[in-house]
Amino acid sequence: MAKRENQSFRSLASFGKRIEFYIVGLMLKEGLDVYLPLVDDDAIDAVVKRPDGTFVEVQIKARSKHVIFGDAALFAALTHEPRGNYWFVFYSERMDTMWILSSKEFLAESHQNKKGKNVGKRVIWFNGKNTKAQTEHVKPQYKKYVAKDFSRILNEHPDA
Numbered sequence: 767m768a769k770r771e772n773q774s775f776r777s778l779a780s781f782g783k784r785i786e787f788y789i790v791g792l793m794l795k796e797g798l799d800v801y802l803p804l805v806d807d808d809a810i811d812a813v814v815k816r817p818d819g820t821f822v823e824v825q826i827k828a829r830s831k832h833v834i835f836g837d838a839a840l841f842a843a844l845t846h847e848p849r850g851n852y853w854f855v856f857y858s859e860r861m862d863t864m865w866i867l868s869s870k871e872f873l874a875e876s877h878q879n880k881k882g883k884n885v886g887k888r889v890i891w892f893n894g895k896n897t898k899a900q901t902e903h904v905k906p907q908y909k910k911y912v913a914k915d916f917s918r919i920l921n922e923h924p925d926a
């Protein structure tokens with residue numbers, strides 16, 4: 767595994783955008799009708815037109831394979847208020863795993879920091895670790911959100 771200090775700033779800075787395009791590419795491959803905003807100033811990385819003609823907003827968050835052991839699916843310092851018609855797609859590169867949660871589910875499953883520099887921001891940690899075996903795994907309570915496709919985004923109402 768490459769060490770973080772060996773990565774260029776350019777590589778680190780562009781990781782999020784590369785994964786956004788990777789996830790959007792998977793959506794397109796599945797036949798989703800995806801629109802990309804030119805500006806990301808409202809935490810919307812993609813808009814998906816569903817078969818019934820409605821639109822949903824999607825925020826994509828990713829963790830690199832280069833993060834320290836145990837943090838493969840740690841998503842921290844996230845600001846979020848409840849939003850209807852809104853989905854999160856979380857992706858861990860090292861675990862090659864994707865979780866899809868609605869805004870409501872994210873707020874129910876994440877924790878809000880009570881102190882420190884990130885007070886008020888949210889954190890969700892999808893993975894556990896086995897130090898002896900040096901493996902990372904999906905925590906049991908989050909297995910229900912693991913997604914192999916985007917059927918939740920197409921077929922479920924995120925506010926339900």
